[in-house]
Amino acid sequence: MYTQFTASTPQYQIDINRDRLEALNVDFSEAMNTLGAYMGGQYVNDFTFSQRSYRVYIQADEQFRNSPDDIGQINVRSRSGNLVLLNEVAKVTPITGPQTISHFNLFRSIKIQGDAAPGYSSGQAIAAMQQTFKEIEQPGLGYDWTGLSREETKSGGQAILLFALGIVAVFLILAAQYENYIDPIIILLTVPFAILGALLFVSVRGLVNDLYCQVALVMLIGLASKNAILIVEFANQSREKGMTITQAALHAVEQRFRPILTLFCHSGGSIIAYKR
Template sequence: IRNAQVAVLPPSPIPGLGNAFGFQMVIEDRAGAGLRELQRSVQQVLGTAQNRTGFLRIGFTTFSADSPQLYLDIDRTMAKSLGVNVNDVSQTLQTYLGSTYVNVFNKFNQSFQVRMQAEADRRRQLEDIGKLSVANQSGQMVPLGSLLDVRRVLGSELITRYNLYPAATITGVPMPRFSSGEAMSFMEQTAANILPQGMDYEWTGLSYQEQLIGSQAYFIFALSITLVFLVLAAQYESWTDPAAVILTVPMALVGIVIALAVRRFPNDLYTQIGLVLMIALAAKNAILIVEFARELKAEGMSAADAAVEATRRRFRPILMTSIAFILGVVPLLTATGAGSASQQSLGTVVFGGMIASTLLAIPFVPVFYIMMQRVSARLGNRALLRKGKTVEASARPL
């Protein structure tokens, strides 16, 4: 097939958000420059991205303003004078050149559709359109050649609109060493440098969602940690005990970073979802130790002895549940087929984070617990001293 472009793309990990995996940039004609100018702008942006060595694995656009077409100009004044309805002209063209459904008849225990259409040799050439006839209001047949002016033109087979503007979509899949954020940043710089006045760009599909939450990612992480801290503070009725749990959460990031680096996965949308998930998973192990240490301390043990004993008693259950969870995400690491990229990305984050949370965080939980108990004791002593001074001052005679 001449001038054919063949590209195999994995489907979008989230059905409904785009048609393929990768980024999707929409170029908009906001000034009404025309489809030819829109095509030129799209090809320039896409060509610049393709010329960058090692950037795009796949890059293409389905938009084209060079598709051969037939332009029919109906002389409405002549049609009115001949008593021909313009809608009848359109219906006649649909019937002769396309087809029109009539009915269904049954024979030999089967149903057959009846469609009207002109013979193939009567609709093969450009001149054949003028030889077709349409009935006027008097029932007389009028040749379409007396009403139509047909000429060959170039145009777009499908004109899509985005935000009510004529638009064309650029789809690209970057090389594995480029994250989706880096690819989007490069495409934004390219579009800003190339697009003329009146042309602009937007992101759509997963790229739009990633851009939308990109500036909110840090806020979401902070809000998640704050929410966990406040829930634990309400449960423990203490501000220092939850801090021992929260301090172990960043240690899971060590395993996440190493796992992503080993598999060369980008920091994409699914990685960020996995980071939020690891806040709860990393805190789970620490909660088991801190909760048990609080019970032992309430029985009369010192903070250090309670922390060590709680770690010793809860180590085996924590290790068993962590290993079971780690083995449970192995199918995500080795996922194949449609949507496997998102599963592998999410599984890699959870796999690396759980290993780091189990091996690194558990030894530090008793350390953080003892440290927070000392901080709590100092704050309590200061509060008692201030309270004693207040009572002493109020007891003095005036």
């Protein structure tokens, strides 16, 4: 885990004694406007000269705003018209703080990023960050997720529902295509074996079952069903030619296995054709 937030930027904090200001008959907002105009600049108006418009800003010259001590030399006019030095009511203290203050959903925030260690899934990493936050939680402190982590936490626990809906959608499409319920059931029997094989190889390779893996498993349902559709179609055609169920099944598997074997045997610009 890491963050780009730092709180070590040198700064100056100006504390204004409001009771002292009131005793000197100085308006607080007038004092702040004067301080801001001298040290940071303030827009006044525009004027036109030689057919060009210029903006007018007021600001103390560089030599009079070079040091924090220069703040005390600024005069503020009181309500009665008298001039009061700011060093009588202001105290300058050197501090450290963040260079920039970020906001998330209107709240001041610190962005913390992290990556899952090898062998751990993104879900485990999210759980670890949540546990860490609970251990250091303070009153008035909250957290939220952004990016892929936000989408993953919102869709957490829906993987099984997505797989079930995918299987149901494929089943209904196949049932409408074949106009029966037997062939779709036979086709979908290949789905559990395909998913089991994919999860087995994911485990052997030491990969994690993250969001990308789950999306791939949903796609695998369609790919496995497509392969099974062709096998069932070849078997139905063989049955129409008078073959038995066993002969039709074996013939369909051989017909489907031939292009797969041809693809794997393609090497060095030559093709090794499968021959029965």
